[in-house]
Amino acid sequence: MYAIAIREPGDPDVLEWTEHPDPRPGPGEVVIDVAASAVNRADLSQRQGNYPPPKGASEIPGLECSGTIAELGEGVTGWQVGDEVCALLAGGGYAERVAVPAAQVLPKPSGVDLVEAAGLPEVACTVWSNVVMEAGLRSGQLLLVHGGAGGIGTCAIQIAKALGARVAATAGSAENLRVCRDLGADLVINHRDEDFVARVKEVGGADVVLDNMGASYLDRNLSALAPDGHLAVIGMQGGRKAELDLGKMLVKRLHISVLGLRGRPVDGPNGKGAIVADVRERLWPLVEQGAVRTLVHDRVPMPEAARAHAALEAGGVRGKILLIRS
Template identity: 60%
Template sequence: MRAAVATGTGGPEVLSVGEVEAPSPAAGEVLIEVVATAVNRADTLQRQGFYPPPPGASETIGLECSGRVVGLGEGVTGWSVGDEVCALLAGGGYAELVAVPVGQVMPVPGGVSLIEAAGLPEVAATVWSNVFMTAHLAKGERFLVHGGAGGIGTMAIQLAAARGAEVFATAGSPAKLELCRSLGATHVIDYREDDFVEVLAEAGGADVILDNMGAKYLGRNVDALATGGRLVVIGMQGGAKGELDLSVLLRKRASVTATSLRARPVTEKAAICCGVVENVWPLVAAGAIRPIVETTMPLEDVARGHQLMEDGSHSGKIVLTL
């Protein structure tokens, strides 16, 4: 089958499209003919050799996809050949076919095209699992997301706002700040000019912070928390090692949690996907949340897609079509 392949680890130029062996669905798996997939930050790390797939997962890059069911493994119920679906993957999305544990296969939300649906599973599962299942963001609480114009950020703003939170978002250009505002952020912060700690302090502190920067923002994020605040770290774009003043954490009775999605057990991913279908998809179908796709391009342009992701100038999702 046709799939993205890498000549080794390195820059986007190592990626091209070639032929690899097609998968077959094992027991409990669904075989999907991929219509589209999306580029995620983790994909660029895998390409560089820093984020290998978990044991047993496909070596092909790609953490989400949309498409049609073309095969069912032993014991699979609830799906039929021809069903249009989207899925959360441990790998294999940049290919014509991918085999997925049945619990990670989700229906396409109402009102969303298959192309748009390709960019929903990873961001929806990340935000739902971290902001709501882990940090328990509640109606009326103050929520801060860094990188509000990115894939995760655009979903986090919309979902938090739809569930009644007061949303703060950081971004780095007038256009991105306006996008955050249009999606439901009531407070937008230009991280090039303004200190998010000061902004949150004036508001009373953040009850929940979703952070992809890691070490660079660790201390400042804790400073920005309200009493009882919860910081969830999901990325290390700003480094892996930072200093944490435990006295501040103790004084605020706050918590810091670090999570990842890809390496979680299949049962945990299934529970997350179930929560997404139950709690997020109805909001998408109602128009309260919309997919934010900046650009689509054919799989053959995968290297350009990775370069666009690394340039950081895009907003929302970068979708690759097959």
């Protein structure tokens, strides 16, 4: 099979479409004949040498895919060869085929195009596990999401609205703010020239903040939270280290979680299998109803993954860039 290889850490041009051995399913795994994958910021970090795959995972980038089951490993039940699916991966999505634990596979939602389904698993599992399973967002509460027009942000806005929550979203341009508003955001904030803390406080503070910035936003996020609020950190685009005001947390009874997805084990109560199962049970019906969908910015042939990476790095991407198997 052919897949994308990272020749060496560096700029997008280090991505090469080369021949690789065909994957074989281990016990409890399936092999998927890939229709599409999607580009996530974690892929850019891996290409730059800053985010190596977990031990035992494929060196090929790509944290999600869609396609058709081609082979079943020993002990796999509930799936058949020919099933149309999408899957959460620890790596390997930028390829013609990928092996994945069966517990991380989801059925293609009815009414969703097979290619577009490739943009769902990573963002859906990230948002759901952090905002719903960990932070407990519920109807009537306020979610503040940073980078509302990106892949994570567009998914988070839709999930929160589908659950009956209110949403405040930050973005850096008029067009990105429009995207957030069109998806249902109740309050949109231009982070370049507005104080998001003051704007959110005007409406009572956020019950949950979903943050991809990390250190540079830490104190402001805590200030934007309402009493008993929860800060869910999922990225470090703004740095890794910051000073934490425990007094502010104590007075407002705040909670912080910093939870990754890729490095979790498959099994166990906090494993990826449990997250995927909860997503399938509680979120997939909302996807099939059309309340949550993949916002597609562009479709790029998989051998041209370097072009997709350059576009995401340049900014202005709204939703997801899909990599289509050629």
